Amino acid sequence: MQVVRYRKPKLVQYTTRPEAEVFTPPGRDLDIRKWDRIDTDLWMACFLRPDQHPEVYLVNSKHHLDGESLYWMTVEGKDRHEELSISKDYYETILRFAAAVINERNKLKYNLEMREWIQTRTKEKEQRLAREKREEEEEQAQMEQNEQQEQNEQQVDPVPEQN
Numbered sequence: 621m622q623v624v625r626y627r628k629p630k631l632v633q634y635t636t637r638p639e640a641e642v643f644t645p646p647g648r649d650l651d652i653r654k655w656d657r658i659d660t661d662l663w664m665a666c667f668l669r670p671d672q673h674p675e676v677y678l679v680n681s682k683h684h685l686d687g688e689s690l691y692w693m694t695v696e697g698k699d700r701h702e703e704l705s706i707s708k709d710y711y712e713t714i715l716r717f718a719a720a721v722i723n724e725r726n727k728l729k730y731n732l733e734m735r736e737w738i739q740t741r742t743k744e745k746e747q748r749l750a751r752e753k754r755e756e757e758e759e760q761a762q763m764e765q766n767e768q769q770e771q772n773e774q775q776v777d778p779v780p781e782q783n
Contacts, residue, residue, distance in 0.1 A: 626740070627737075628734075628737055629730055629733035629734050629737055630730075631726060631727065631730040632726050632730075633723050633726060633727075634694055634695070634697075634719040634722055634723055635719065637716075638716075639720070640667070640716045640717045640719070640720035641666075641667070641717070641720065642720045642721055642724045643663055643666035643667065643717065643721070644663065644721065645658075645659040645660075645662040645663045646662060650721055650724055650725035650728065651687075651725060652687040652690055652691050652718060652721050652722055652725070653687050653688050653691045654687055655686055655687025655688075655690070656686050656687070657680065657681075657684050657685060657686045659686070659687060660680060660685050660686055660687060660690060661677060661680060663717075663721075664676065664677070664680065664714065664717075666717075667713065667717050668710070668713065668714075673710065675706070675710075676706065676710050676714075679704050679705060679706045682705075683704055685704075690714070690715075690718045691718070691722065693715060693718070694715050694718045694719050694722055695722075699711070
């Protein structure tokens with residue numbers, strides 16, 4: 621089935637200053653919203669080692685932070701570090717890495733949608749050019765037919781000579 625895109629896609633990015641690497645839990649893709657709590661623990665272990673930051677993992681266990689939670693915390697942009705009883709630095713680090721995952725997925729989705737949009741535009745242009753060519757050919761054929769008909773009429777009904 622051909623996807624038709626009429627609107628040019630837009631790339632949505634969330635601030636990640638400084639830039640963060642993109643990590644995913646083993647066996648998971650970039651769709652952070654599908655991650656469960658264990659996935660988020662495995663993901664956080666890539667940038668906050670559990671043996672050095674056990675308080676972060678206790679908070680994650682207590683509040684059952686899954687990918688959906690991380691997604692909305694990132695998208696909303698509200699500071700919830702006090703609500704979660706976690707230091708602001710840890711909270712910002714987690715959101716920075718979550719934003720990197722979300723941004724990467726958004727880039728991939730944007731590239732796919734942009735490719736589909738370009739294909740749609742190209743196909744529309746090809747169809748328009750083919751239609752214009754067909755109309756031009758039909759117009760040319762009609763003109764030739766009219767000319768031929770005029771010539772035939774002149775041959776059948778010669779103009780009488782005047783003496």
